[in-house]
Amino acid sequence: MSLDKQDVQKIAHLARLSLSDSDAEQYKDSLTSILDLVAQMQSINTDGVEPLAHPLEAKQRLRDDIVTEENRRDAFLANAPQTEAGLFLVPKVID
Amino acid sequence: MNWEVVIGLEIHAQLATKSKLFSGAAIGFGAEPNTNTTLVDLGMPGALPVFNKEALRMAVMFGAAVNAKIGMTSVFARKNYFYPDLPKGYQTSQMDHPIVGEGFLDITLDDGTVKRVGITRAHLEEDAGKSLHEDFQGMTGIDLNRSSTPLLEIVSEPDMRSAKEAVAYVKMIHSIVTYLGICDGNMAEGNMRCDINISLRPKGQAEYGTRTEIKNVNSFRFIERAIYTEIERQADILEDGGKITQETRLYDPDKDETRSMRSKEDANDYRYFPCPDLLPVELTQEYVDIIRNNLPELPTQKAERFMREYKLSEYDANVLSATRAMADYFEKVAEIAGNAKLAANWVMGELSKYLNTEGKDITESNVTSEQLGGLLVRIEDNTINGKTAKSVLQSMWEGEGSADQIIDAKGLKQVTDTGAIEEMIQGVLDANAAQVEQFRASDEDKQKKMIGFFMGQVMKASQGKANPGKVTPILNKLLKG
Numbered sequence: 266m267s268l269d270k271q272d273v274q275k276i277a278h279l280a281r282l283s284l285s286d287s288d289a290e291q292y293k294d295s296l297t298s299i300l301d302l303v304a305q306m307q308s309i310n311t312d313g314v315e316p317l318a319h320p321l322e323a324k325q326r327l328r329d330d331i332v333t334e335e336n337r338r339d340a341f342l343a344n345a346p347q348t349e350a351g352l353f354l355v356p357k358v359i360d
Numbered sequence: 361m362n363w364e365v366v367i368g369l370e371i372h373a374q375l376a377t378k379s380k381l382f383s384g385a386a387i388g389f390g391a392e393p394n395t396n397t398t399l400v401d402l403g404m405p406g407a408l409p410v411f412n413k414e415a416l417r418m419a420v421m422f423g424a425a426v427n428a429k430i431g432m433t434s435v436f437a438r439k440n441y442f443y444p445d446l447p448k449g450y451q452t453s454q455m456d457h458p459i460v461g462e463g464f465l466d467i468t469l470d471d472g473t474v475k476r477v478g479i480t481r482a483h484l485e486e487d488a489g490k491s492l493h494e495d496f497q498g499m500t501g502i503d504l505n506r507s508s509t510p511l512l513e514i515v516s517e518p519d520m521r522s523a524k525e526a527v528a529y530v531k532m533i534h535s536i537v538t539y540l541g542i543c544d545g546n547m548a549e550g551n552m553r554c555d556i557n558i559s560l561r562p563k564g565q566a567e568y569g570t571r572t573e574i575k576n577v578n579s580f581r582f583i584e585r586a587i588y589t590e591i592e593r594q595a596d597i598l599e600d601g602g603k604i605t606q607e608t609r610l611y612d613p614d615k616d617e618t619r620s621m622r623s624k625e626d627a628n629d630y631r632y633f634p635c636p637d638l639l640p641v642e643l644t645q646e647y648v649d650i651i652r653n654n655l656p657e658l659p660t661q662k663a664e665r666f667m668r669e670y671k672l673s674e675y676d677a678n679v680l681s682a683t684r685a686m687a688d689y690f691e692k693v694a695e696i697a698g699n700a701k702l703a704a705n706w707v708m709g710e711l712s713k714y715l716n717t718e719g720k721d722i723t724e725s726n727v728t729s730e731q732l733g734g735l736l737v738r739i740e741d742n743t744i745n746g747k748t749a750k751s752v753l754q755s756m757w758e759g760e761g762s763a764d765q766i767i768d769a770k771g772l773k774q775v776t777d778t779g780a781i782e783e784m785i786q787g788v789l790d791a792n793a794a795q796v797e798q799f800r801a802s803d804e805d806k807q808k809k810m811i812g813f814f815m816g817q818v819m820k821a822s823q824g825k826a827n828p829g830k831v832t833p834i835l836n837k838l839l840k841g
Contacts, residue, residue, distance in 0.1 A: 279629055281442055318435040318457070318634045325639040330377050330414035333384030336395040341402060351393040352501030355444040358491060 266304060267297045361599065363560040365591050366568055367526045368518035370555040371533055372511045373543040374487070375418045381486045381510035382409030382452065389549050393503035401489075401507045403448035408637055411436075415510040416641065417651065418542035419459045419484050422512060424652040425536050426479050428463025432645075436484075436638040439630045444502050445489035453513075455632045458483035459641070460512075465536070466660065467528040468678065477529050478517030485511050512542075518557065518568065523587035527580055530554060531682070535659040539684045547578050554583055559604070560594045569594075570604040574611050574618055586611035590618050662687055670700035679708055686722045689729045696733025699740055706736060710750060714757050726757045735763035748772050748824050774827045781826055782834050788817045789838055799839055807839075814839065 270289045273296065277284045284292065338351060347354040380387060383400035399407035423430045435457040438450035460482035466474050489504035514533060520526045534552060537543035544551045559571035574590060577583050589611070594604055609618040657665070659681050666677035666687075680690045686707075694703035711732060715725060735752055738744050744752065744767060755766045767773055775781055789796050792814070799810050818831055 279440070279631065316456075318433075318640045319636065319638075321639060323639050324642040325411055327413035327416065328379075328384070328410040330379050330412050331384065332379045332386040334386075334398045338392075338394045338397070341394065341397060347499065349496055349499075349501065351395070352492065352496070352503055353394070353444075354496055354499040355502055356500070357493070357498050358444055358500050 266300045268293050268300065362563040363591075363595055363598070364563045364565075365521060365523075365587075366518045366559050366561065366571075367520040367522075367587065368557040369514075369516045369520070369526060369529060370557070371514045371516075371530065372487075372553045372555075373422075373514060373533070373537050373545075374551045375415050375510040375512055375542055376544050377412055377414045377418070377510055379412060380508040381412050381415050381484065382508050385508070387509055388505075391505055393501075394505060396505040397507065401504055403446075409452065409508075411638060411641065412510060415484060416459070418510075418540070419482065419512055420643070420648060420651050421540050421542055421655065422482060422514070422537065423460035423463065424648070424655055425540055425658055426460075426463035426465050426482075428479060428482070429461035430643065430648050431457050431459050431461055432643050432648075433457060434459040434484075434641045434643075436635040436641075437632045438635050439485075439632055441630060443488070443491075444500060445491045445504070445507070447489075447504070447507075451486060451488060452635055452638070453485035453632075454483035457640075460514075465529075465532055467525065467532045469528055470524065472674070475519075475525065475528075477519045477525075480515040480517055482512050482514040485513055487511050512537075518559075523584045523591075526556065526587055527584050530580060530583055532659070535682060535684075539656060539658055539662075541656070541684075547580070550578060553578050556583065556587060556590075558587060558590050558594070560591065560598060569598075570606050572604065572606065572618075573608050575608055575621065577611050582611060582613050585613070585616060586618060589616055593618060670694065670704070672700065672704055676704050676708065680704060683722070689722050689725070692729035693733045693736065696730065697736035697740060699736065702736055702739065703733070706732060706753075710753055714753075726759065727753065731756055731762055738763050738767060742774060742776060742827055742829075743767060744772055744774050745824065745828060747819075748774070772825060774825050775822060776827050776830060778830060778834070781822075781830055782838070784821055784826065785818055785831065785835055785838055788814065788821050792817060796839065796841075800841060811835070811839075 270286075270293050273289045273293045274284060276296075277289070277292075342348045342351070342353070345353045377387065379385060380398075380401065383398040385396045385398045385401055388396060400409055420430055434454060436452050437455040439453045439455075440450045442449055458481045460479075462481065463479040464476050465479065466476050468474050487506050487509040489502055489507040492501040492503065516529065520529055534545050534547075537552075538545040546552075554577045556574040556577060557571050558574065559569040561567065561569040572590065572594070574586050577586050590609070597604060605620075608621045610621050611618050662681040663674075663677040666672045666681060667674060672680070679686075681687045690703060690707050693707060694700040697703050711725065711727065714720075714727075715722065732753075735749055735756065738752075739746060739749050752763055752766050752772065755761075755770075756763065760766055761769075775784075795810070795813065799807060799814075802810065814835055815828075815831065818826060818835060819828075
């Protein structure tokens with residue numbers, strides 16, 4: 266399977282990345298070579314093999330349901346370029 | 361044409377944990393913006409999620425309550441999209457291996473028929489933050505308190521065929537999650553939100569029509585109205601030979617209409633993949649069995665027990681078991697009064713009138729179950745009659761104290777002393793000598809009609825305190841002369 270430049274631009278848009286035309290050309294080739302590798306792996310018979318959800322042979326550890334964190338709003342807001350009334354401000358979004 | 365509506369529902373139930381799904385921040389409705397957040401909730405690079413044990417237990421409880429297969433290995437996945445109230449750029453959710461698999465529940469419709477609705481799955485996911493669009497000089501304000509709040513998304517099969525069935529299903533889910541104590545069920549606060557998938561097809565056709573999804577409806581009433589307006593809209597389009605566009609719509613309760621949410625293309629390309637920050641969750645059979653064997657009594661079981669144990673009608677049993685708070689209230693009153701039927705009548709009758717008038721929930725009742733039980737005890741032991749009890753309840757509702765305090769303070773104790781009653785009745789008959797003459801001259805049928813007049817006069821003379829059971833035989837005896 267090979268990608269065209271339009272596919273690459275779509276993927277970039279979904280990831281909110283801006284790509285120049287020449288970058289897109291380059292990524293088209295490198296992404297296509299990844300897909301080629303995937304295609305090669307697809308030819309292996311995996312009947313009866315469970316899909317792997319995580320490379321570590323371990324299971325999830327759980328946390329007790331206890332509130333352990335205190336309010337650190339001031340410190341968090343200090344990282345933001347713009348705040349008001351305890352809120353982070355971002356450019357207006359209208360869906 | 362005769363259309364059949366097909367409805368499937370996705371319900372987001374907020375799990376009633378103390379801390380968040382993946383962080384140790386508190387959960388609280390109405391807290392100051394961004395005060396319940398951590399580095400994890402803010403999506404800071406390197407901050408890692410740790411899964412809340414209690415959220416897992418609650419999800420398994422739900423699965424057990426709806427007869428579902430439990431996912432012994434469940435996997436978290438990332439649902440990728442960009443929105444400012446989701447700072448990580450993905451929502452941690454579940455895709456291929458949800459915690460709760462296929463199940464079902466039974467709903468009872470208004471006409472008493474029982475319908476089985478399939479549950480496709482229920483999965484754990486985190487909520488996003490909140491965007492505030494007003495008052496920030498052209499900017500949007502972001503509050504991340506809600507981010508990483510645990511949600512259980514419950515997906516039904518497209519098994520419902522009317523708005524009424526859909527509402528009955530949502531009410532049953534609401535009832536189950538509140539009985540289990542895994543969700544507060546406060547729809548106004550967004551504890552439970554509902555996405556409605558809806559399509560029409562000509563009656564008799566096997567394939568489904570194109571569906572639309574109405575997002576985020578948050579009251580039983582709005583669910584019903586949104587479905588009615590959407591059925592009408594789709595039917596109009598189809599009758600005119602048009603086609604339904606598969607899209608997401610919003611219900612506007614003020615205008616009572618649904619409208620399209622203009623979403624950008626690609627908006628639904630979520631590119632799910634297993635979350636590398638979280639390992640698969642493995643459950644043991646023993647863990648699931650312990651939860652299954654310790655489930656609390658569920659609404660349907662409670663209704664059945666009310667019919668069996670208290671000899672209530674099916675209707676009464678269903679009303680009284682609809683919420684856990686209502687059921688607990690009723691059972692407490694019944695226990696104190698020692699008469700379940702009387703308790704049922706008062707809870708569903710007089711008490712509900714006060715609650716409805718003031719738009720209150722049973723949990724907000726001015727009169728506690730202990731107080732109402734105390735009132736009914738005084739009916740049972742003939743201290744007061746039912747009519748007096750109604751006025752005592754009113755005083756109780758207005759905060760004048762317990763039944764006994766009010767009965768004492770107002771001197772409402774029923775007169776049961778036979779001598780005193782006889783004396784009082786004689787007084788009434790003396791005062792109405794002409795009517796007594798007339799009574800004695802009348803035939804039996806006429807007399808039966810006239811007895812009500814004397815009864816009324818006696819009750820009036822006793823200010824409602826005479827025990828009607830004692831008055832009737834004495835009145836009959838004295839009237840006959």
